[in-house]
Amino acid sequence: MLHTLLIIEDDRPLREGLLHTLKSDDLTLLAAASIAEAKDLLNTHSIDLALLDCNLPDGSGIELCPLLMERGIQVIFLTVRDSELDEVAAFRAGAVDYVRKPFSLMVLRERIANALRRMDSGCEYSDSRYSFSFSRMIFHAGDSEVQFSQNEVKLLRCLVENRRQIVTRDTLIERLWSCDSEYIDENTLSVTVKRLRAKLGSDCIRTVYGLGYMWVGA
Numbered sequence: 001m002l003h004t005l006l007i008i009e010d011d012r013p014l015r016e017g018l019l020h021t022l023k024s025d026d027l028t029l030l031a032a033a034s035i036a037e038a039k040d041l042l043n044t045h046s047i048d049l050a051l052l053d054c055n056l057p058d059g060s061g062i063e064l065c066p067l068l069m070e071r072g073i074q075v076i077f078l079t080v081r082d083s084e085l086d087e088v089a090a091f092r093a094g095a096v097d098y099v100r101k102p103f104s105l106m107v108l109r110e111r112i113a114n115a116l117r118r119m120d121s122g123c124e125y126s127d128s129r130y131s132f133s134f135s136r137m138i139f140h141a142g143d144s145e146v147q148f149s150q151n152e153v154k155l156l157r158c159l160v161e162n163r164r165q166i167v168t169r170d171t172l173i174e175r176l177w178s179c180d181s182e183y184i185d186e187n188t189l190s191v192t193v194k195r196l197r198a199k200l201g202s203d204c205i206r207t208v209y210g211l212g213y214m215w216v217g218a
Helices: 012-021 035-042 061-070 084-093 105-121 150-161 169-177 186-200
Strands: 003-008 027-032 049-052 074-079 097-100 124-126 130-133 138-141 205-208 212-215
Touching (some): 035 061, 049 105, 097 105
Parallel strands (some): 003 027, 003 049
């Protein structure tokens, strides 16, 4: 699957070096030297993963991280900051990984590949508000852990795997309950969506009237 990686790094030699060394058939690479440049690219491109420096000329990468997470973009910090407090702040902002400079290019490639594999598997999801691990069955909304029924987990995973896309009601019913012996009507789907919203917040799942639902997250 083709992914888009945004490198947000103000050090020009490092930025250009990353553009050269990370080039592959599976990655479209973009680069920004500041928060302002990164925001411009966010408005014109669909981005999956960002390599983000903490220290940028027009602000802190940690402050930019929640905006990236709101767009469904996974974040790996790439920084000279090596204190535990900085690392904790980065993870609290929503980062999926934290790489200290200087770093091994071979290890960085593997960290990027690992983040993209988790994204493709649909087993992990996080943004500035939610953190879901479908492989470990651990779900958080803000600082609170949330418990779901089996049907709620199936519905949530289907929506998250297709985030930013409309999933029709017929598709959801077919994918979630096609193996069940009992007949499921559309009201069952509506009730399950209502329960998810009650546990996660009413604005995380958008109803597209006449079509279906879309996961928008934070």
